[in-house]
Amino acid sequence: MDLKLHVWRQKDASDPGSMVEYQAKDVSPDMSFLEMLDVVNESLVQKGEEPIAFDHDCREGICGACGMMINGVAHGPQRGTTTCQLHMRHFNDGDVVYIEPWRSGAFPVLKDLMVDRGAFDRIIQAGGYISVNTGSAPDANEIPVPKQAADTAFEAAACIGCGACVAQCPNGAAQLFTSAKVSHLGLMPQGQPERWRRVRGMVAQMEEEAFGSCSNHLECEAVCPKEISVDFIARMNRDYIKATFKGDDS
């Protein structure tokens, strides 16, 4: 199949950037979206042009490196799927495809479709950890974990930090990411000692970064490749409200 692409091209962070039109010829339906871009890039290199820059790593849908806005949807039209696992069989011959980088005040564009997601790392640094005393390895199952808590924590821990939630949110807000990270530790017994400090710290860092605030549009949940629920946002709000009533040392 042949596609017409409109791709955001931007030389570097200071370049204003613009949409550029490309033709993707002889695209196989078995290709992934990134492989389709690889083919386009090969033809660009052959013509002596600069290839389109985009982030990617595992191409198995588990690392969180890839991601772009495809026709106005983060990671494209297939639900619960990262860009690398989106296959061209979901497109038709002659389709026009708009490809843009994630956009948020906190995600500056570095080049073309690559953005700096360092803001996510700083949110994690502000509380996305537990402190344990080192020593001999503890026995397995030494700490009882309720089944419900383990399951829910695991659902939150599925977050790969790709940034699709921020990209799709009309406010460029990071509530779904932050709440998943707050919850996957906060639900476990190991996460209790720092539970209130964690939610305060991570929310404060999230707000310090140039993310928007949550208007409960639910766009994030719809595009999350790991289908993480907005229930975690309510849970984070609840913990944050409780944490404000607690002292700084708790």
Place this chain on the structure above:
Amino acid sequence: MQWMIEIYRSAMFKKVVMAVTGLMLFGFVIGHVAGNLKIYQGKYVDGIHQGEYKLDVYAEGLRELGAPVLGHGQALWIARIGLLLAVALHIWSAYQLTLVNRRGRPQAYQKVTPQASTYASRTMRWGGVIILFFIVYHILHLTTGSVHQSFEAGQVFHNVVRGFSNPLVSGFYILANLALGLHLYHGIWSLFQSLGLNGQRFNDLRHKIAVAFALIISLTNISFPVAVLTGVVHL
């Protein structure tokens, strides 16, 4: 003190202010709609208020609320001041959050395809502005009577029926209440989320509660001008 400044500056706090003041205004709207239903009850046929419209007696009763502890009109003014504060804080938090949200998406996409947001959620800001204009007009129209053509102080039933006889006026009331219905739908559902009130058993119910109240409130309010225009309610 430092912690109080931090709370004040956080967007999360502004969402809580938005939710709590929204809940207060929602409570007022329910009371207002319920009281308005007196318009369908006509006049007292006997007793000390014989021959008076029930709506007029109810309106006068609002001024005597809390008697004999509170004086004439005192409870009403306490409520009015509380509501004004709630409206002011609701608008303040909306303005502050709008600034934060603009910062969150400084550059727009060339193409956006909404996946889950609703017409109601996307029109909260401008819907709120329409409702604000409506509230100002509504007070000038039926509370102070400044923009009413034949306003009689204390004659609430008369003022409502005369006011709604004008199709333009009724049309604006109907439009504003459609906007209110949309605003309430997203607002009611959203306040549960902002205040962290969720749970597996409760989640589906939140949407149902929002739909039910938004429909009941906006349809009941719309029924008043429609009833006057169709002659169901007349002087």
